[in-house]
Amino acid sequence: MTDLIDIDVENDGEAEDAFLDGGRREQAKAERRSRIVRAARDLIRETGDTDLSMRMIAKRAGVSLTTPYNLFGSKRAVVLAVFEDERDFVVRFSRLKAANAIDRIFDANDLGMSYFIEDPDFYRTLWKALLNTQGADSTGLATPERLKRSRAAWRRLIEDAQDEGLMDPAVTSDTLERALSFASNGAMLAWAMGALPTAALVPTTALGYALVLRGAATPAGAAILQPRILRCQETLARG
Amino acid sequence: MTDLIDIDVENDGEAEDAFLDGGRREQAKAERRSRIVRAARDLIRETGDTDLSMRMIAKRAGVSLTTPYNLFGSKRAVVLAVFEDERDFVVRFSRLKAANAIDRIFDANDLGMSYFIEDPDFYRTLWKALLNTQGADSTGLATPERLKRSRAAWRRLIEDAQDEGLMDPAVTSDTLERALSFASNGAMLAWAMGALPTAALVPTTALGYALVLRGAATPAGAAILQPRILRCQETLARG
DNA sequence: ACGAAAATTGGAACGTGTTCCAAACTCTTG
DNA sequence: CAAGAGTTTGGAACACGTTCCAATTTTCGT
Numbered sequence: 001m002t003d004l005i006d007i008d009v010e011n012d013g014e015a016e017d018a019f020l021d022g023g024r025r026e027q028a029k030a031e032r033r034s035r036i037v038r039a040a041r042d043l044i045r046e047t048g049d050t051d052l053s054m055r056m057i058a059k060r061a062g063v064s065l066t067t068p069y070n071l072f073g074s075k076r077a078v079v080l081a082v083f084e085d086e087r088d089f090v091v092r093f094s095r096l097k098a099a100n101a102i103d104r105i106f107d108a109n110d111l112g113m114s115y116f117i118e119d120p121d122f123y124r125t126l127w128k129a130l131l132n133t134q135g136a137d138s139t140g141l142a143t144p145e146r147l148k149r150s151r152a153a154w155r156r157l158i159e160d161a162q163d164e165g166l167m168d169p170a171v172t173s174d175t176l177e178r179a180l181s182f183a184s185n186g187a188m189l190a191w192a193m194g195a196l197p198t199a200a201l202v203p204t205t206a207l208g209y210a211l212v213l214r215g216a217a218t219p220a221g222a223a224i225l226q227p228r229i230l231r232c233q234e235t236l237a238r239g
Numbered sequence: 240m241t242d243l244i245d246i247d248v249e250n251d252g253e254a255e256d257a258f259l260d261g262g263r264r265e266q267a268k269a270e271r272r273s274r275i276v277r278a279a280r281d282l283i284r285e286t287g288d289t290d291l292s293m294r295m296i297a298k299r300a301g302v303s304l305t306t307p308y309n310l311f312g313s314k315r316a317v318v319l320a321v322f323e324d325e326r327d328f329v330v331r332f333s334r335l336k337a338a339n340a341i342d343r344i345f346d347a348n349d350l351g352m353s354y355f356i357e358d359p360d361f362y363r364t365l366w367k368a369l370l371n372t373q374g375a376d377s378t379g380l381a382t383p384e385r386l387k388r389s390r391a392a393w394r395r396l397i398e399d400a401q402d403e404g405l406m407d408p409a410v411t412s413d414t415l416e417r418a419l420s421f422a423s424n425g426a427m428l429a430w431a432m433g434a435l436p437t438a439a440l441v442p443t444t445a446l447g448y449a450l451v452l453r454g455a456a457t458p459a460g461a462a463i464l465q466p467r468i469l470r471c472q473e474t475l476a477r478g
Numbered sequence: 479a480c481g482a483a484a485a486t487t488g489g490a491a492c493g494t495g496t497t498c499c500a501a502a503c504t505c506t507t508g
Numbered sequence: 509c510a511a512g513a514g515t516t517t518g519g520a521a522c523a524c525g526t527t528c529c530a531a532t533t534t535t536c537g538t
Binding site (some may be wrong): 025028029032063064065066067070 | 483485486487488489
Binding site for chain 3 (some may be wrong): 509510511512513514515516517518519520521522523524525526527528529530531532533534535536537538
């Protein structure tokens, strides 16, 4: 269930070790971890926002209230674990086979957004819980390793577009990745807060991507992006 | 202190009525409201995140704990009131006198960001509190009226750029305003969560704006935006 | 197999946002 | 001025995230 196989990303050499070298103690701990994550996931799926309390999660997982704190540190960390457990995102990147690199970027966006589209209530709850950053250790919206991998994947897509002569190399892939990420997160934030309907999520993010990309595109790239911009704009105007 | 004079925006005809027609009862209520907002502001200024509890705010304001709930409804609403009380943002829009409409957009961004730059801790606390959207009535990051005014002001700046032949009118001012807002909010979110240093805030948002705008710019507009993109990129690379 | 180390456990406790309540107060209206 | 409506008040209460504690169980090294 949690067999996250990231083939196309360099392995850090730590992930699968934890499953093997740890003795019985480590193994039991891992099982408790997964039971807690599963309990939290099920609770969100069943009751949405309500009843997602640490006491409920602990009871459902069959552990004491203090155990999730020993294992994860905070409720936010548990929710983050649920989030990352459900999204084997990077994995499927390699399967994107659009004609050009720019279209592949939008395919990747569609892929990432498909999770939210298919299960809006679930992921909205997750996002809202993740935004609760009252503790001083607010790690952001993803684990550092996860974030690194995701960013690298996006950067590679952008660099492909540069190699294909669609994007101006004067604008760094790092710069563009950041800009795309911020545009996306801004839209996600609006969605999580209820200001953006689920149906508008894909067109909105795609429109943001298209505009940002076109801002650093070569004429060839701009020609690809222009119709997409207008199409997204129309879709949003109709909905 | 709260004399918010928005000259350049059509008056809704409700704002100042509240100050006059209400009798002594309304007046006392308004004074309690402002005492609560002021207490919350001072507490954030003095102690930052800590001790920003409703009980503290109430004590500081010299009112009962239940009064803020009667007057605002939730802690979030109180914080939102603090936020909007401090930012007489739209007011100064008319003073922007850059050469072309595009540069005026970036001036407006500088203006909006200047609040956060000058008092990062204060506004970071505010943002984090505003992101706490556990209640079902999460109104977003601004009051509806405020939001409407702000969006109208931005749209006008964009339309000016279109009138000056710098932006392609095929992309709606509404579309662009949305894209700019999302890009900005994404960066603000990262900043609020501590993932983006305060020094990077202006270059990052400006870079996002420049890319989005250039994505819908005419050749004339693109020529203005290109050096700005590179300049922001350099600034970020150095910092 | 035995002792030591590590973890979970149950329970209490703290401070939090929020709601409810009857009693007291204050302003408006007749 | 007096009845009345409209609010504030103090206090208790609830569920929550989180932390602390001593007691207990489970695993590891020898």
